[in-house]
Amino acid sequence: MRWLLLKDLQILRRSPLQAVLLIAYPILIALLIGFAISREPGKPRVAFLNEIPAGARVAGGNGKLPAVGVDNRICKQVECVDVADRAQAEAKVREGDVLAALILPSDLIDRLNSLSTLAPETPEVDVIVNEEDPLKARVVDDRITALLAQANLFIAKQIAKEGGRYLNLVVDGGHFEVLGQPVEILGLRAVASILQSLRPAVPGSQRAELDRVIRFATLARDNLDVTAPLIDRLAQPIVVHKQSVSAPTPPLEIFAIAVAATLTLTFVTLLLVAGSLALEREENTFSRLTGGLLSRTGLLVEKIGLGVVVGLAVTLLMLGGVQLFVALEWSRVGLWLAAILAGGAALAAAGAALGAAARDVRAVSLLAFMIALPVALLSLVPSGAVGSGLYDGIKVVTALFPFKPTLQAMTAALDSAGEGIGGPLLHLAILIVAYGALARFALRRFATV
Amino acid sequence: MEAGTQAALEARQLVKRYGEREALKGIDFAAHPGELVAIIGPNGAGKTTLLSILAGTVKPDAGDVSSLDGDVGWVPQQAALYRRLTVEENLLLFARLEKHEDPRGAVEEMLELTELRERRAETVAKLSGGNQQRINIAIGLLARPVVLLLDEPSVGLDPRQRARLWEFVSGLAERGTTVIFSTHDIQEAERYGQRLLVLADGERLFDGSSDALREAVRGETPEAAGRDFETAFVAFLQHRGH
Numbered sequence: 032m033r034w035l036l037l038k039d040l041q042i043l044r045r046s047p048l049q050a051v052l053l054i055a056y057p058i059l060i061a062l063l064i065g066f067a068i069s070r071e072p073g074k075p076r077v078a079f080l081n082e083i084p085a086g087a088r089v090a091g092g093n094g095k096l097p098a099v100g101v102d103n104r105i106c107k108q109v110e111c112v113d114v115a116d117r118a119q120a121e122a123k124v125r126e127g128d129v130l131a132a133l134i135l136p137s138d139l140i141d142r143l144n145s146l147s148t149l150a151p152e153t154p155e156v157d158v159i160v161n162e163e164d165p166l167k168a169r170v171v172d173d174r175i176t177a178l179l180a181q182a183n184l185f186i187a188k189q190i191a192k193e194g195g196r197y198l199n200l201v202v203d204g205g206h207f208e209v210l211g212q213p214v215e216i217l218g219l220r221a222v223a224s225i226l227q228s229l230r231p232a233v234p235g236s237q238r239a240e241l242d243r244v245i246r247f248a249t250l251a252r253d254n255l256d257v258t259a260p261l262i263d264r265l266a267q268p269i270v271v272h273k274q275s276v277s278a279p280t281p282p283l284e285i286f287a288i289a290v291a292a293t294l295t296l297t298f299v300t301l302l303l304v305a306g307s308l309a310l311e312r313e314e315n316t317f318s319r320l321t322g323g324l325l326s327r328t329g330l331l332v333e334k335i336g337l338g339v340v341v342g343l344a345v346t347l348l349m350l351g352g353v354q355l356f357v358a359l360e361w362s363r364v365g366l367w368l369a370a371i372l373a374g375g376a377a378l379a380a381a382g383a384a385l386g387a388a389a390r391d392v393r394a395v396s397l398l399a400f401m402i403a404l405p406v407a408l409l410s411l412v413p414s415g416a417v418g419s420g421l422y423d424g425i426k427v428v429t430a431l432f433p434f435k436p437t438l439q440a441m442t443a444a445l446d447s448a449g450e451g452i453g454g455p456l457l458h459l460a461i462l463i464v465a466y467g468a469l470a471r472f473a474l475r476r477f478a479t480v
Numbered sequence: 481m482e483a484g485t486q487a488a489l490e491a492r493q494l495v496k497r498y499g500e501r502e503a504l505k506g507i508d509f510a511a512h513p514g515e516l517v518a519i520i521g522p523n524g525a526g527k528t529t530l531l532s533i534l535a536g537t538v539k540p541d542a543g544d545v546s547s548l549d550g551d552v553g554w555v556p557q558q559a560a561l562y563r564r565l566t567v568e569e570n571l572l573l574f575a576r577l578e579k580h581e582d583p584r585g586a587v588e589e590m591l592e593l594t595e596l597r598e599r600r601a602e603t604v605a606k607l608s609g610g611n612q613q614r615i616n617i618a619i620g621l622l623a624r625p626v627v628l629l630l631d632e633p634s635v636g637l638d639p640r641q642r643a644r645l646w647e648f649v650s651g652l653a654e655r656g657t658t659v660i661f662s663t664h665d666i667q668e669a670e671r672y673g674q675r676l677l678v679l680a681d682g683e684r685l686f687d688g689s690s691d692a693l694r695e696a697v698r699g700e701t702p703e704a705a706g707r708d709f710e711t712a713f714v715a716f717l718q719h720r721g722h
Binding site for chain 2: 034035038041042045046314315316318319320321322323324325
């Protein structure tokens, strides 16, 4: 059997395109994944025009709120492209130079200030977009909505903070500036204290009235203390408390690496084994091999071995490439090997079943690709993303093919905080037996088809 | 072949069915050491099925096959070679799979026999059809079989390549190897087959020399018997309803 394995590797070496693809594919995948997960998400380019007059501030009581630094805050979230006027902003959006244009109109602060008057106006910002395709429109909507939500939250917090400061002034006393002149505010705490000290000097007939004033001042002081945090919460009344009912999810970069490794293993192993078995028929060597030199089961084991050996080498090569960008836990290499070997064997057995069913190498390659790609995509559909009936169907389909359990095994092997690897390995063992039996059955009619 | 000589290969009451169709209907057949036997017949007669059963690559539904010491070399109709490997690599691979005691020695022997020593390092894909067939046969000989089965060995070869092929095969028979081949070329069967086995619709119609077949035709359709062997053979089949 080893001579046959050696022969297959020799043939692989003699096919420059195949060999290059087998090496180039994992390197390319490793580079793509590495770049994707080792870099910050790109900021969208947004044309930014601030028409608000310099020095304009949002009013707070008789004063003005501190400058919020709108330009800086917005340009932290997106890559701002300064434009001179609305026409230039529109032109940049139309040409696709920027994703959108955000314009803060000159009356924005006045409208914000009007909110505390009897004639409130709605503050508005102008957004210019080019919704040339649905995906872009969705991206722009999401980005702009998130940006405005952040801006609204920040302004609300500033207002709440100022409100809290004034409330503290009423309770504790202090100084307040009106028209540039400092004004002393006595504060409820001091009022209660002063009245208490004057009480003995007040005639007995008037003490009852004085006690009522002292009681009011004390009550107001104590209860307004409680109000300050309440005002602060008004800016963001609801906070999210997230509770996960599933096992801890792996970090995104670990999941991305596991997906890349599984994709690599899937395509390399499945296509190689299916193609190699079909090649035995194309070269008319199947009958000669199984006519006494080797049993059909032996041939099957050799092909699965070929897939596992090459799949292991290529997947480790890919993981080595990813290591250049992300530090992997090499202490878990034993688990990686277990996941790759079990996944590789299951995928190779599936490849053998396909190879035994198809007529030639081209047909089987196409068939393997047509099956592997949709199953891989279906395996990545999360629960809740589609209807429950459809998801149940997807679960059945993906459980029948080795991609998903291989992905689960790879994720468990790469993620030290994740779920155990035992379940996926057991699942893969069942698939190895099932596909092995299917391939063996298909080989019975292999020579005569 | 003389009576009393032990058969190198013997088949008894072979039956093979593919669904409803009966490809072989109880065929008895024996070949002796050094014999060159041609299996002929119209399309669908069961020639390849019979050879495949004799080679052990297809199991019969009934009947059995026995050989003198168990070694039967099988050369399928189309060259069963790895086209991306060289001549030498192909021979070495199959010698190793045959568990030959000295695989490299066997390769040298086959290169000598096929006169392809000079082209040992060339990939099979670069060889002509005739040379590919010689390697194909050489692989069938690696196990030093007492019986060599050839399924239409000369298909696709030009006249010069055919001549060289039959010279090679006749040499094997002279050295004691029993050679059984199927062919559609009736003149080739007459020229190289010491014995003819005629099959039609899975039945054995004739087993004997070409002269004996011509004699049989002479009794049935004398005008056909006097002409070329192919005409006589067609008349033989027509007389039996094929």
